[in-house]
Amino acid sequence: MKGENNKRLIIGAGGQIGGDLVEYLRGKYGNENVVATDIKQLEIAGPTEQLDVMDLDALRGVIEKHNTTEVYLLAALLSASAELKPQVAWDLNMKGLFNVLNLAKEGLIKKVFWPSSIAVFGPSTPKESTPQNTIMDPNTVYGISKLAGERWCEYYHNKYGVDVRSIRYPGLISWKTKPGGGTTDYAIDIFYSALQNEIYTCFLKEDRALPMMYMDDAVRATVQLMEAPKENITVRSSYNLGGVSFKPTDIARAIRKRIKDFGICYQPDFRDEIAQSWPHSIDDQDSQKDWNWKNKYELEEIVEVMLHNLSEKLQLS
Ligand code: SER
Numbered sequence: 001m002k003g004e005n006n007k008r009l010i011i012g013a014g015g016q017i018g019g020d021l022v023e024y025l026r027g028k029y030g031n032e033n034v035v036a037t038d039i040k041q042l043e044i045a046g047p048t049e050q051l052d053v054m055d056l057d058a059l060r061g062v063i064e065k066h067n068t069t070e071v072y073l074l075a076a077l078l079s080a081s082a083e084l085k086p087q088v089a090w091d092l093n094m095k096g097l098f099n100v101l102n103l104a105k106e107g108l109i110k111k112v113f114w115p116s117s118i119a120v121f122g123p124s125t126p127k128e129s130t131p132q133n134t135i136m137d138p139n140t141v142y143g144i145s146k147l148a149g150e151r152w153c154e155y156y157h158n159k160y161g162v163d164v165r166s167i168r169y170p171g172l173i174s175w176k177t178k179p180g181g182g183t184t185d186y187a188i189d190i191f192y193s194a195l196q197n198e199i200y201t202c203f204l205k206e207d208r209a210l211p212m213m214y215m216d217d218a219v220r221a222t223v224q225l226m227e228a229p230k231e232n233i234t235v236r237s238s239y240n241l242g243g244v245s246f247k248p249t250d251i252a253r254a255i256r257k258r259i260k261d262f263g264i265c266y267q268p269d270f271r272d273e274i275a276q277s278w279p280h281s282i283d284d285q286d287s288q289k290d291w292n293w294k295n296k297y298e299l300e301e302i303v304e305v306m307l308h309n310l311s312e313k314l315q316l317s
Pocket of ligand 1 (some may be wrong): 078079080116117118119142169170171172181182183184185
């Protein structure tokens with residue numbers, strides 16, 4: 001198998017993406033070859049470590065202990081949380097990245113994955129089919145940190161030959177682990193309300209379209225990008241990644257097809273302003289061309305699979 005000798009380190013494994021990614025990578029490469037770390041103690045089988053990515057010595061120690069050569073850095077504060085704690089968000093989002101990039105520059109890490117986001121775009125960015133290269137004027141703390149991070153990734157690649165790869169994730173929809181503090185989280189919360197017979201109060205306006213993606217697609221994209229031959233990777237800042245695009249009214253309608261009396265009301269708050277500055281849909285032709293990206297899940301399938309899996313999960317708990 002390709003990459004068989006590489007052991008992988010996941011930082012932020014307790015988070016929304018981390019949980020699914022660890023499971024996928026362990027299925028592919030074996031439990032012992034994927035070390036899951038988080039700032040909190042993880043309650044999962046297989047190799048785990050408690051790790052604060054801001055602590056460079058601790059990070060180095062974990063990498064040396066487990067001989068991991070690939071790092072997936074997923075620890076970050078999301079957009080809504082970052083607006084409430086700007087300095088904490090900047091420090092975590094940037095210092096974590098610098099620690100990993102610097103160990104890669106030293107040669108301790110061979111390959112890095114770092115997630116960027118649609119939040120790198122801003123009010124002046126074209127909203128429909130947002131291109132890879134365009135105006136970027138993020139006006140949120142999170143977006144500013146992600147855009148700065150993208151520039152640093154490209155810089156470390158160009159100056160020091162660091163093999164760092166990145167994706168601008170759309171809003172990610174998952175059922176295994178709940179996100180926290182994101183603007184796109186409404187598209188997950190809504191399912192919990194629908195299944196618990198509650199009226200969902202949406203914090204975005206009803207017609208606020210955003211780019212979204214089901215988690216299985218996002219995990220597949222991540223691993224596909226990481227496995228692509230180096231020479232195919234032409235974007236060293238971060239790749240646009242397109243999934244689906246929908247408004248709160250669209251997802252509510254799709255849920256109502258399956259849960260007839262589902263009710264929703266709208267009370268937009270500061271998160272709607274964040275969402276207003278982001279694209280509606282994404283042009284990802286570079287991802288298609290460079291590493292054969294194609295999303296699988298459309299809105300109806302996402303709603304189907306979310307309702308199915310979440311209802312089982314909620315009955316178990
Ligand atoms: N899903 C993220 C958020 O809402 C965007 O990357 O903050």
